[in-house]
Amino acid sequence: MDLLHHAGVQATCCLQENLADFRDWFLFVSAAADLRTTFFVFFPICFHLKEAVGIRLIWVAVIGDWLNLVFKWILFGQRPYWWVHETDFYGHAPPPVILQFPVTCETGPGSPSGHAMGSAGVYYVLVTALLAQLSPRQPNTSTARCLHGLLWAGFWAVQVCVCLSRVFIAAHFPHQVIAGVVSGMVVAEVFGHVRFIYTASLGRYVGATLFLFGFALGFYLLLKVLGVDLLWTLEKADKWCERAEWVHLDTTPFASLLRNLGVLLGLGVGLHSPTYAESCQGQHGRRWTFRLSCILVSLLILHLFDALELPTDREHLFYALTFCRSACTHICAVALIPWGLARLLRQAEKKDL
Numbered sequence: 001m002d003l004l005h006h007a008g009v010q011a012t013c014c015l016q017e018n019l020a021d022f023r024d025w026f027l028f029v030s031a032a033a034d035l036r037t038t039f040f041v042f043f044p045i046c047f048h049l050k051e052a053v054g055i056r057l058i059w060v061a062v063i064g065d066w067l068n069l070v071f072k073w074i075l076f077g078q079r080p081y082w083w084v085h086e087t088d089f090y091g092h093a094p095p096p097v098i099l100q101f102p103v104t105c106e107t108g109p110g111s112p113s114g115h116a117m118g119s120a121g122v123y124y125v126l127v128t129a130l131l132a133q134l135s136p137r138q139p140n141t142s143t144a145r146c147l148h149g150l151l152w153a154g155f156w157a158v159q160v161c162v163c164l165s166r167v168f169i170a171a172h173f174p175h176q177v178i179a180g181v182v183s184g185m186v187v188a189e190v191f192g193h194v195r196f197i198y199t200a201s202l203g204r205y206v207g208a209t210l211f212l213f214g215f216a217l218g219f220y221l222l223l224k225v226l227g228v229d230l231l232w233t234l235e236k237a238d239k240w241c242e243r244a245e246w247v248h249l250d251t252t253p254f255a256s257l258l259r260n261l262g263v264l265l266g267l268g269v270g271l272h273s274p275t276y277a278e279s280c281q282g283q284h285g286r287r288w289t290f291r292l293s294c295i296l297v298s299l300l301i302l303h304l305f306d307a308l309e310l311p312t313d314r315e316h317l318f319y320a321l322t323f324c325r326s327a328c329t330h331i332c333a334v335a336l337i338p339w340g341l342a343r344l345l346r347q348a349e350k351k352d353l
Contacts, residue, residue: 002089008173009084012098015168023101026165030103033115033162035061035256038122039263039326040306044298044333046126048291052198053129057122058267058330059197062260064121064187066212068114069253071183073219073230077111080170082240098170105241106171107234107251113172113180114256119162120184127151128192205268209261216257249312250322258319262326269327270334279338293341298333305329 019026038061047054081104084095108114130151163177172180191197196204220230234252241247249255270276305328310321 002087004175005078005080005083005087005173006089008167008175009080009096009098011174012080012167012170013096015164016099016170019164019168022168026161026168027101027103029161029165030115030169030171033119033165035065035114035118035122035260036306038118039259040302040329041299042122042126043330044302045295046129047334048294048298048338050129050133053125055197055267055271056129056191057125058263059194060121060125060188060191061118062212062264063191064117064184065114065256065260066216067183067187068112068117068180069108069216069257070219071112072109072114072253073223075109075111076232077109077176078173079106079110079233079236080173081105082236085240086236100242100246101169102243102246104169104171105237105246105248105251107237107247108253108256109233110172111176111179112183113163113166113177115166116159116162116172116177116180117184117187118180120159120181121188122184123155123158124185124188125191127155128188200268202268202272205265205272209265209268212264213257213261216254249315249318250310254319255322258323259326262323263330266327266330267334270331270336273331273335275339276335279335279342290338290341290345294338297337297341301332301337302329305332 038057043054043057046057080098081100084098087095131148134147159181163174163181166172166177167174200208223230231253237247238244250259305325308325310318310325312318
């Protein structure tokens, strides 16, 4: 593995030296590839345009990131920004100098890349949904083939940018981002054939949330009893990150897990609330003006929720608030915002009469 890691560090050095002018672009791509973008931007747009796509997007993102966490805990993957300082591979020679950035110091294990896995899964869902919507009846026409080629070219362009950005900022080795892309596509393809997610009851959402959390927590506690600390990377991040303020609590494994589970539970509660049935499934839900209004208001409200600063002085309180915020935002996007807009429209219609 040392040879593989050394080759990865060389790739990082090469990118940082030759593509330094693209620094801001890579930082933007790395930030945009975070699942926050999926939950707070892509989801409200997809859900209010076509609900099935929004539901599939959340399941792929949440299950994919949960699997990513389990894989990371099993594989014990290193990250370039700390491996280069701790390895004996270079002997007495000075190790290569790699730059760090505000988004470099991820606190979890490195393999596979969560950003690459999440991005691949999410964009796979978006591309396949667009293809199914735009060319369902005549898939063999020249226009359909051209559209097919353009969308998949765009998909791979995004994945290449995400992978290069994660290697550029020294958060991952190349083999980790490749593994992430492949894993994300597999998860998205599997969920393309899973039908129960579109009709899942609230009990199934609650059960899935409890199972995913219980399995992760049980796995962590079991290995801790056996003397294996699955949070071994937190010390390395604190030790080797150039600036303490670049180590963020919201990048820890349990913070990401609880954020995702909050999103999943919020989706389930929203879908099975009376307000969702009254608004999205009513006569207003069929109007494009209503759907576009839901998108715009949801994007605004979710942005405000995301901008809330949670207290980081107490770790367990931060985790609990992260879960609650994620659940509340998606209950709002799915049920409360459409319900509020529907009531406003009904009142306006009554005044017109």
